[in-house]
Amino acid sequence: MTKFISHSEEETKKLAQKIASNSKKGDIIVLCGELGSGKTKFTEGFLEYFNLQDELSSPTFTIVNEYDTPDFPIYHFDVYRLEDTDEFYAIGGDEYFQAGICIIEWGEKIEELLPESYLKISFSRDFEDSDIRILTMECFGEYKLKEV
Known part of the structure; x- marks a missing residue:
């Protein structure tokens, strides 16, 4: 388990970009945390790495949005x-798992359906400083987190 303390939205996005730089087709990233804890900002940073930041829209009502990169699609779920x-x-949510990279907000709701290998990032707020977020990263199965 790895902890990362983010002091700003920009730091959260930079962490996401580092993770994106090491991501590959078939990776699943599960984002857990209360409303406003940084899950969507993380996704924004992840998409920025692939120059897709202008395409970000919340999949709250569509459940999943697809973004195309030259090598693979990125599927952004909000469950x-x-x-x-x-x-x-x-x-058909399970059919997306091997087709590209999946980022799943509120992924704890479907955790029992996930393949054995994935990265889970839990977001929590610091009660003393509302700008600080604590991101706890946990690898499951064969997923390996590169240095962040």
């Missing part, structure tokens, strides 16, 4: 509104 895991299967 907050799903009532249960059956809804994830109903949209």
Whole structure:
């Protein structure tokens, strides 16, 4: 488990860019945390690495947005509104896992459906300083986190 203290949205985005620079097709990144904890800013930074920052839109109502890179697609999920895991299967969510990189906001809601290898990042706020975020990164299965 690795902890990262972010003092700003920019630091969160820079961390995301470092992780993006080492990402490959088939990687799954699960983002967990309360509303406003930095999950979408992380995704914004991740997409910036691939020059896709102008295309970012929240998939809250569509559940998944697809972004194309020259080598593979990036799938950005927001599963907050799903009532249960059956809804994830109903949209074919599991079919995306090997097709590109998946970033899943509120991924704890579907954790039982995830393949064995993924990166889970839990976002929490510092109660004394509202700008600070604590990101706890945990690798599962064969997923290896490069130095961040």
